[in-house]
Amino acid sequence: MIRLLMSGLLLAASPAAGLLPDDPVLRTLVEGEAAEAGGDHAMLLDSAQVLKALGASPAEGQEDLAARWTHAANAAGITRSALGFRGRALGPAYRRGSLDAGGSVTMRQIFFAGQRAQILVAPRGNSAKLSIRVQNADGGTLCAKPVGGPQADCAWLPLFTDRYDIVIENGGTTTAAFYLIVR
Template identity: 75%
Template sequence: MIRLLPVLLLGAAPAAPAADMRPADPVLRTLLEGDAANASGNHAALLDTVQALKALGATPAEGQEDLAARWTHEAQAHGAAPSTLAFRGRALGPAYRRGSLVPGGSVTMRQLFLGGQRAQISVAPANGSAAKLSIRVHGADGETLCAKPVGGPQADCAWLPLFTDRYDIVIENGGKAAVGFYLIMR
């Protein structure tokens, strides 16, 4: 009986949770949660996601669709009412971009980062798909500052620009299927 006790206790204990495969970045995580709520038709959760996105201070990058506005309109059209969240927004927040790439495709974006202020870029595959995405950041002189595969829920590149300058951000799809992604620029 004593030898069975550890076995019985192991059987009664809750299973250890699998590794959280969602991005660690709160904005990326919120965008993916919004996609999931939208896909499942959970309009109350969709509005909560919009409030969280606004509280994080995230806004669309120039020329990108304002997902918060679209999701708010869709949720309210289905009768969802906003709940109150205990978040406070930032004066300046991250910009997000949503995109998709065909197999073997790439996209290059130029972004201005301020000298003396930490710059960070995060990318995650949309819908939690296992994608073969990669990210590269090049300085104005063409020097590669960061090159990483998106081997998990997200990949981050961070640096401290010495001078205010524009940087090239390159996202590539090395896979055999089209893939969507989110990009956060801080």
């Protein structure tokens, strides 16, 4: 039942143009940003509720977009009862960022042994020159991909609990914005 409801919300909330990421959290972030830019407060509230239902929360130091979107929709007079959902205790963490031309950012993240690790990146707007690289503690590259199309992802099963470097680079000549999901 909840899958049907969420699928309907996601279809109803999709932006008119452009490809959408396959990952539901990335797709919801892109749709929410489109709703915010277009002043569609009903869609904005739907995106906030879906983001909460998916169990996504902001990475440390990042703004809670679901809270901001809910506040904006409520301020415009849009209210609905919250979706009921039970899911992962921690859920995915999201980060919104941008890089100057030629810039890069490295984030360190611990992943647990025997638990699937996944990192997804989606460009915001015209950010076609982004790339992602994941390196283990020894400097070995586990994944290196351009962020083309709606999203790029890296997934693996760590054999040992360890820290990994997530490197996002902008090889373009203009500032590039992105969403990052860490599961």
